[in-house]
Every structure is written in C-alpha cells, then in structure tokens.
Amino acid sequence: MLEAQETNITEETVRTIVREEIERAFKKDPAKKRMAIVASKGSLDWAYPPLILATAGAAAGMEVSVFHTFYGLNAIHKDYEKLLKVSPVANPGMPMPVPMPDIVTALPGMTSFATGMMKGMFKKKNVATISELTEVALEMDVNLIACQMTMDVFGYEEKDFIEGVQFGGAAAFLSEARKSHVTLFV
Amino acid sequence: MPDIQEHRLLDARGLLCPMPVVKAGKEIKSLADGEILKILATDRGSIVDFPAWADDTGNELMEWHEQEGGVFVFFIKKVEED
Numbered sequence: 001m002l003e004a005q006e007t008n009i010t011e012e013t014v015r016t017i018v019r020e021e022i023e024r025a026f027k028k029d030p031a032k033k034r035m036a037i038v039a040s041k042g043s044l045d046w047a048y049p050p051l052i053l054a055t056a057g058a059a060a061g062m063e064v065s066v067f068h069t070f071y072g073l074n075a076i077h078k079d080y081e082k083l084l085k086v087s088p089v090a091n092p093g094m095p096m097p098v099p100m101p102d103i104v105t106a107l108p109g110m111t112s113f114a115t116g117m118m119k120g121m122f123k124k125k126n127v128a129t130i131s132e133l134t135e136v137a138l139e140m141d142v143n144l145i146a147c148q149m150t151m152d153v154f155g156y157e158e159k160d161f162i163e164g165v166q167f168g169g170a171a172a173f174l175s176e177a178r179k180s181h182v183t184l185f186v
Numbered sequence: 187m188p189d190i191q192e193h194r195l196l197d198a199r200g201l202l203c204p205m206p207v208v209k210a211g212k213e214i215k216s217l218a219d220g221e222i223l224k225i226l227a228t229d230r231g232s233i234v235d236f237p238a239w240a241d242d243t244g245n246e247l248m249e250w251h252e253q254e255g256g257v258f259v260f261f262i263k264k265v266e267e268d
Contacts, residue, residue: 056204056235059211060242127202136208 034180035064036173041186042071044084044118044130050186051075051133057182058140065180066137067173069147072186073156076144076165080130085115138164145172190248190261192224193217199228199257206232207239210262214245219266222248227258236260 035057039050050072054064068076074083088094088105094114104110122129128136137144145168146161158167177183196213198206206227214223225236233250240247246263253259 052204055208056239059204059208060239061211125202126200128205140208140211 031179031181033062034176035062035182036177036180037064037066037183038173038185039066039068039072039075040070042074042083044086044115046186047075047084047130050184051130051137053184054142055133055137055140058137058142065143065145065173065176067145067147067168070150073146073150073154075130076134076146076161077156078160078162084130085111086118087111088114134162190222192261193221194223196223196225199226201227202229203231203235207235210236210239214262214264217264219264221264223262223264225260225262227260228256232258236262
C-alpha cells in the first residue's frame, strides 16, 4: 500500500508522467500494425484495390488479412484469369476509346472487349497483374482467406483456390478486425 | 546535393504503385541497422508514398530529389526497431 508521504510530487508532475506513458503506449499499439480487409467484388477492376493495399501494408511491416467473400473469391480462384472481367454496362466511369451510348455497351462481346482493353492498358502502363499481386502478398505473409460459406454456396472446393489460401468464416475476420486499426470493406 | 553513399540500390523505374514500396519493403529487410538503401523510381506517386512508408516503418528518409528524365531518387536509412 502506498502511504501518503511528504513528497514533492505535484499534480503537474503526475500529469506529465501520465501523458508520457500514454504516448509511449500509443507508439507500441499493436493495432497500428494490423490491417483487415474484406474483398467482396469479383470484377477485374475491383480485384485490384484490396490487393494493392494489402501488399503496400505488408511492405510497411503490417500484418494483413484479406477476407475474400462472395464475388471477391474470384481473385484467389485458380481460374482468376477467366473469372475477372470488367463490364462497361452501367459503368459510366470507365474510359472508352469513343463515347458509347449505354445500349451499345450492353451488346454481346462488349464485356470481353472492355476486359481486353483494360488488361492492355494495365500492361502498357506496367501495372502489376493480379497473379503478381497475390504472389507477392503470399510471399510477404499476407493472409488471403476464402470465405467458407460463400465457397459452399458457389460450389467451390479448397482445391479450386491458389496455393497458400486459407479458409475461414466471419468470426475469423472479426477476430482480426477487432485488433486492427485499418479495416476496409471493398 | 549531398553526396550519400548507398549500401544497396533498388531500381524501381517503370514500376507503378504499389510495387516500388513492395520492393523497398523486401529490400530493406536485408540491410543492417544504419545502412542506406537508394531507390530509383519513375512513379510520381512515390514522392508521397516513400515519405509515408518511411514514417510508418520507422526508417529514415534522408533525402530525395528528382533527376533529369523524371527519375526520383530516394535515400532511406534503415532504422532497426527496438
């Protein structure tokens, strides 16, 4: 027990000590070094942001988990090359070589045209491919987690996914997320 | 311009986000405390990304400048975490 003693500790000194301790604790906050991302979209363009952030975070020494659910499973599927497409339909943000009325973007073949165009653009600019990003992510110990529930719904099996993918559910994601300052739903 | 002697050179010219930072993250692991990594990059985003990355990792961005031909040069000193 601390007895009240005659000391020179003033309130100001106590405040300074507490402030310093809090600052020290903040610096050591483990959640600063953790990131948990939900990847829920299955098109070529939307496959990029989670993987770019995951690899950039891992490069900065963060422990990263990406939880692939619903169409987000496409990016870590062995057939990602075929599954990841981009459609110009209802996508007015997509730059097209010539202005196109909405009705034209819905014509057969437009999705593969747009997908080819986007892949060509990325290649020309030397943007990393999806396989490069997943490879680098796994190499840097990013946890790529496939959502078991949506796998079951879509009829996927573990062997359908690239080597190194883990499997889990919502609780697994939340367990990571609650320890991470950076949590994103993409 | 200060004359800094690097211990290792990373040529990230032609690479786009996030690859320059990803490669730097890998490269710096092989350096010892206090050693210097020189990075060449052409991605304009790296002007903002490398200072942020250095700040997050605790490594020290000693200096950076733009060379002729749109090449950005960064000098990063490895600071071992305690």
